[in-house]
Amino acid sequence: MIPARADRETALEIARASYRGISLYNPDRSPARIDLSDNTNTWGVAPAVEAALREASIATVTRYPNLYAAALKDALGGYLGVGADRIVTGCGSDDVLDSAIRAFAEPGDVIALPDPSFAAIGIFAQMNALRPAVVPLTASLDLDAETMLATDARIIYICSPNNPTGGSMSRAAVERVVERARGVVIIDEAYAEFAGVDFLDLLERSDRVLISRTMSKAFGLAGLRVGYAAGAPALVAEVEKSRGPYKVNALAERAALAALGPGLSWAREHVTQAVENRERLADELRGRGLEPLPSAANFVCVPVADADARGKRMRAHGVAVRPFEGMPAIGPLAATNGSALRISVGPWEMIEAALDALDATAEGTP
Ligand code: PMP
Numbered sequence: 153m154i155p156a157r158a159d160r161e162t163a164l165e166i167a168r169a170s171y172r173g174i175s176l177y178n179p180d181r182s183p184a185r186i187d188l189s190d191n192t193n194t195w196g197v198a199p200a201v202e203a204a205l206r207e208a209s210i211a212t213v214t215r216y217p218n219l220y221a222a223a224l225k226d227a228l229g230g231y232l233g234v235g236a237d238r239i240v241t242g243c244g245s246d247d248v249l250d251s252a253i254r255a256f257a258e259p260g261d262v263i264a265l266p267d268p269s270f271a272a273i274g275i276f277a278q279m280n281a282l283r284p285a286v287v288p289l290t291a292s293l294d295l296d297a298e299t300m301l302a303t304d305a306r307i308i309y310i311c312s313p314n315n316p317t318g319g320s321m322s323r324a325a326v327e328r329v330v331e332r333a334r335g336v337v338i339i340d341e342a343y344a345e346f347a348g349v350d351f352l353d354l355l356e357r358s359d360r361v362l363i364s365r366t367m368s369k370a371f372g373l374a375g376l377r378v379g380y381a382a383g384a385p386a387l388v389a390e391v392e393k394s395r396g397p398y399k400v401n402a403l404a405e406r407a408a409l410a411a412l413g414p415g416l417s418w419a420r421e422h423v424t425q426a427v428e429n430r431e432r433l434a435d436e437l438r439g440r441g442l443e444p445l446p447s448a449a450n451f452v453c454v455p456v457a458d459a460d461a462r463g464k465r466m467r468a469h470g471v472a473v474r475p476f477e478g479m480p481a482i483g484p485l486a487a488t489n490g491s492a493l494r495i496s497v498g499p500w501e502m503i504e505a506a507l508d509a510l511d512a513t514a515e516g517t518p
Pocket residue numbers: 190243244245246247270311314315340342343365366367368374377378379
């Protein structure tokens with residue numbers, strides 16, 4: 153019998169056993185004057201996006217959106233240079249990744265994940281009752297292709313550029329995985345626009361590769377939640393089933409169409425600025441005796457001791473960055489025992505504030 157009032161303990165009993173160890177995503181969201189903690193576009197959005205949102209009619213919100221975002225799939229296909237039948241969209245790439253994991257693996261199947269990498273994937277694996285096989289990156293922070301393959305996983309997840317370390321995975325390692333994997337290979341390219349290189353060409357070589365992307369980073373639409381993936385038509389059709397209808401809301405679709413159309417040059421210009429500021433930030437960090445990891449994304453990961461405490465002290469100085477502790481102590485992460493700060497790149501004034509906060513919280517400062 154289900155008790156009428158579900159207190160926390162009974163709720164735990166009602167939930168699927170595999171859900172009991174899952175907690176809500178809860179990064180530090182206390183207000184900060186400057187927020188460089190989530191790799192979004194701190195420049196904003198293209199004027200064309202603002203105009204599209206302002207000019208949207210009320211009917212846009214009173215009616216259901218397009219079932220599977222056909223117009224957006226067309227625009228995204230044009231942007232990537234692939235047919236619209238090779239695109240699936242979703243409520244953020246989180247939704248696309250979760251749907252893909254559900255579509256391609258049965259409960260109990262193995263998913264291989266690099267470590268460190270995008271933490272949400274481990275949660276999606278748990279939510280879908282998969283068994284994660286966690287494979288540390290190599291000492292040069294590259295994908296350990298052989299160990300990933302040896303897991304014989306149903307799904308292999310790769311993130312390039314990798315969050316939170318920032319570097320691209322080597323072409324040799326990714327190609328090796330794609331050539332040998334027995335199941336689906338998901339390549340998460342949330343930060344591809346900042347990298348200058350990508351793995352889209354692998355779509356021609358394998359019909360079991362799914363490349364996920366997002367409009368949350370380069371296009372500045374994190375709050376509207378628009379993500380997508382490209383793959384063989386039969387592959388994306390399965391993700392679409394698992395995703396379900398109406399996942400991209402009507403305002404989000406309008407904004408995304410504007411961002412990919414008249415707003416595209418704005419996004420490209422700001423990607424160029426982000427890349428310039430990323431390199432300048434890395435130089436500044438090196439000038440302070442730190443050793444930032446090479447980044448191909450819109451953030452820089454810099455090993456520091458006690459990142460959680462340092463991040464809190466920086467927040468007290470008005471600047472939010474994302475601390476990571478407990479990462480594998482490999483290669484350049486060994487010296488700080490897997491502790492690092494991830495600093496998003498934005499307008500230079502914001503980065504200056506982050507550098508000031510870093511200086512003010514360095515060891516030996518009061
Ligand atoms: N993949 C990676 C590697 C990310 O860093 C993020 C956002 N933090 C996402 C996917 C999800 O992005 P969104 O759901 O906003 O598209």
